[in-house]
Amino acid sequence: xxxxxxxxxxxxxxGQPLGVRPGHSTTTLGQWDPRLRGLFTFLGxxxxxxxxxxxxxxxxxLVEAGRRIEVESFRIIDREMPDHSFSPPQWEVVRRxxxxxxxxxxxxxxxxxxxxxDAGIQALRAGAxxxxxxxxxxxxxxxxxxxxxxxxxxxxxxxxDSHEWGQAMGTTRSVxxxxxxxxxxxxxxxxxxxxxxxxLEVVRLIREEGLRPGLVIGVPVGFVRADESKEAxxxxxxxxxxxxxxxxxxxxxxxxVLHALLELARHAxxxxxxx
Numbered sequence: 001x002x003x004x005x006x007x008x009x010x011x012x013x014x015g016q017p018l019g020v021r022p023g024h025s026t027t028t029l030g031q032w033d034p035r036l037r038g039l040f041t042f043l044g045x046x047x048x049x050x051x052x053x054x055x056x057x058x059x060x061x062l063v064e065a066g067r068r069i070e071v072e073s074f075r076i077i078d079r080e081m082p083d084h085s086f087s088p089p090q091w092e093v094v095r096r097x098x099x100x101x102x103x104x105x106x107x108x109x110x111x112x113x114x115x116x117x118d119a120g121i122q123a124l125r126a127g128a129x130x131x132x133x134x135x136x137x138x139x140x141x142x143x144x145x146x147x148x149x150x151x152x153x154x155x156x157x158x159x160x161d162s163h164e165w166g167q168a169m170g171t172t173r174s175v176x177x178x179x180x181x182x183x184x185x186x187x188x189x190x191x192x193x194x195x196x197x198x199x200l201e202v203v204r205l206i207r208e209e210g211l212r213p214g215l216v217i218g219v220p221v222g223f224v225r226a227d228e229s230k231e232a233x234x235x236x237x238x239x240x241x242x243x244x245x246x247x248x249x250x251x252x253x254x255x256x257v258l259h260a261l262l263e264l265a266r267h268a269x270x271x272x273x274x275x
Contacts, residue, residue, distance in 0.1 A: 081098075093256075120264075121261060131156065141255055188214055215241065217254060
């Protein structure tokens with residue numbers, strides 16, 4: 001069971017897909033064996049309809065009272081910060097982070113590559129996987145939002161051998177695990193909210209080994225190399241990325257950024273459907 005800490009179940013039905021292991025078929029809830037070992041890819045709900053009729057009703061995590069609170073919260077944020085230089089899509093991201101943290105100071109430190117938001121929306125709508133550095137990010141992501149486009153969440157550091165890899169390489173588990181799955185990250189979304197070393201490894205892989213994620217969200221929090229890692233990401237002119245310079249960041253911020261991008265992707269789909 002220890003190997004699968006953080007194996008979060010998205011649905012109570014026996015046939016609900018939970019995850020996959022390399023070389024194995026999809027594992028469902030009814031098939032789950034806690035003795036299973038290996039790198040798991042966690043799945044969002046696949047049973048959410050994507051038809052135009054469902055576009056306005058596929059937010060089951062929000063009851064009407066909760067939706068009203070969210071709308072009022074965003075109205076207050078807009079009122080208290082009427083002037084900014086963000087484009088409307090960028091502001092959707094920044095505003096959701098302010099909403100999640102209660103901290104307007106984030107607006108000072110957000111940085112967006114010119115193609116970042118569009119790249120993120122495109123990748124999500126294409127069903128991109130989301131590689132994250134911690135279980136906390138995965139735990140915070142709404143399964144019903146992930147289900148809109150069938151996006152999978154991959155947590156490389158849950159691999160049971162990641163500790164040994166880190167020891168052998170003289171580095172952290174996050175670095176070793178990200179290195180292990182690096183080729184799977186091409187075209188997908190890489191999100192780092194806690195481990196600056198993991199973000200620095202992603203930057204190295206981009207610079208030295210030709211890794212090309214669809215989008216990198218680099219928002220690690222901390223006092224040791226956090227600011228350095230985000231500056232390094234921001235210095236990549238050709239890599240779409242979203243970051244928050246300085247020491248601030250964390251899983252909450254990473255989740256809020258991803259939720260904002262998922263909402264933007266959903267709205268883009270609605271517009272195309274004429275809703």
